Structure formats: C-alpha cells, structure tokens
Amino acid sequence: LQISPGSSSKAISALDDNDMVFRTRVNDGIKAQALAKLAQAIGYKRVATTYVNNAYGESLNESFIENFEAIGGIVSAAVPHELGQASYISELRDASEDGPAALITIAYPDSGTTLLRAAAAG
Structure with a gap:
C-alpha cells in the first residue's frame, strides 16, 4: 500500500496498481x-502560459x-522555462x-x- 501526499500527476489515476496507490491531493x-x-470568470479570453519544463x-x-x-x-503561446535561471526575460518576451491579456x-x-x-x- 502506498499513500502519496504530494503526487498530482493524472497518470496515477490510471496506474495498474490493484488499488494499492492512493493520494491525498x-x-x-x-x-x-x-x-x-477562473481565467474565464475573470474575463480573460486570450492568455499565454509559461510552465516549468518537466x-x-x-x-x-x-x-x-x-x-x-x-x-x-485562446492560448496564444505556451513557453517552457527551466528552473534556477537568473532571468526569464526571454521567456516573458516569447x-x-x-x-495575451494574461x-x-x-x-x-x-x-x-x-x-x-x-x-x-x-
């Protein structure tokens, strides 16, 4: 039996685990x-994303x-970023x-x- 307090991946829901893996989030x-x-409720119709590259x-x-x-x-751009950079100006520019509105x-x-x-x- 495994209980994970931090795992959020959708892949865990599809594991062939004989119902032995659970998560608390x-x-x-x-x-x-x-x-x-939430983005829609605020009124954003066009956004860009930046996400940690993992x-x-x-x-x-x-x-x-x-x-x-x-x-x-509409998502106008999806830009990955690496951890630990001193600057993210290039990613923000992209x-x-x-x-985008947000x-x-x-x-x-x-x-x-x-x-x-x-x-x-x-």
Whole structure:
C-alpha cells in the first residue's frame, strides 16, 4: 500500500496498481480545470502560459490549455522555462509576443517568484 501526499500527476489515476496507490491531493487535471474556469470568470479570453519544463509543468500546462480552449479561450503561446535561471526575460518576451491579456504561470516558488518579478517590472 502506498499513500502519496504530494503526487498530482493524472497518470496515477490510471496506474495498474490493484488499488494499492492512493493520494491525498487532487490531480493536475482538476487543478487545470479550476484554473481555466477562473481565467474565464475573470474575463480573460486570450492568455499565454509559461510552465516549468518537466513532467509536472508539461502535464499541468497541457491540461490547462485543453480546458481553457474547451470553454472558448485562446492560448496564444505556451513557453517552457527551466528552473534556477537568473532571468526569464526571454521567456516573458516569447509569451507576450502575440498580446495575451494574461500570463498563466506554472512554476515552483523560487523560479516563479523570479519570473513574476520580471513580468511586473516590464
């Protein structure tokens, strides 16, 4: 029996595990659906995403795009970013190229803070 307090991958739901693997948090698909609905409720019709370039970031980003587009939203760019960079100016430039109304950021605290500070600074 395995109980994971931190696993959020949708793949865990499909494991052939004889019902021996459980988690205590919602999966990425549910988080992505909630994020897409929130973006729509705020009024965003066109967004860009930047996501940490690993399995977690890719999965959550793909699920967000799928959910946001299913409710009529447009994702103008999906830009991966690496952990631990001193600057994310290049990624921000790529994400903002087509004029999105908002930037959806899928990141860990350290890189996310650096990225969002750079975005706020312009």
